[in-house]
Amino acid sequence: MNQETAALPHTTRHFTVLLSPTPRGARLARLLATEQLHSWGLPLDPARHIVAELAANAATHGRAPGRDFRLALHATAETLRIAVTDTHPERLPAPQLPSPDAESGRGLLLVEALAHRWGVKEDRFPRKTVWAELGLTPPEPDSPCSGTAGAFPQGT
Structure with missing residues (x-):
């Protein structure tokens, strides 16, 4: 179900999973990402919010019958990249201001506000990937909120 590799200890990590393009699949994407980030000793927020928005978009707007979407996390000591690939390339996302009384339509605005980039x-037909990156900074040594010990190598 997932793939994790480490080219250098605690420097590069990968996680991928295929999920059904349903509300349940979107919720599962957020839960799995949260658990994976926790196991890597990385901050959960705002990453899990970005995963939730991108997965919800894949399940809502990128849905194609019989085709799953892929959640991928790629972490280095400096950056966390979140990528969601779906199989509905005709619908490329773009942030738009919804009407004030709209109940949805703010997901990409949230992603834009939370992500560094x-x-x-556009991928090989019929795929597209929406990605977001977060900068990671090593925790201060001996900080009570530093997460898992050794999550970041010293000197990087």
Whole structure:
């Protein structure tokens, strides 16, 4: 179900999973990402909010019958990249201001506000990937909120 590799100890990590393009699949994406980030000793927020928005978009707007979406996390000592790939390339996402009384339509605005950078990559037909990156900074040594000990190598 997932793939995790480490080219260098605690420097590069990967996680991927295929999920059904349903509300349940979107919720599962957020839960799995939260658990994976926790196991890596990385901050949960705002990453889990970004995962929730991108997965909800894949389940709502990128849904194609019989085709799953992929959640991928790629972490280095400096950056966490969140990528969601779906199989509905005709619907490229773009943030738009919804009407004030709209009940939805603010997901990409949230991603834009929370991520350091984000974008869309058209892939081999019929795929597209929406990605967002967060900068990671090593925790202060001996900080009570530093997460898992050894999550970041010293000197990087």
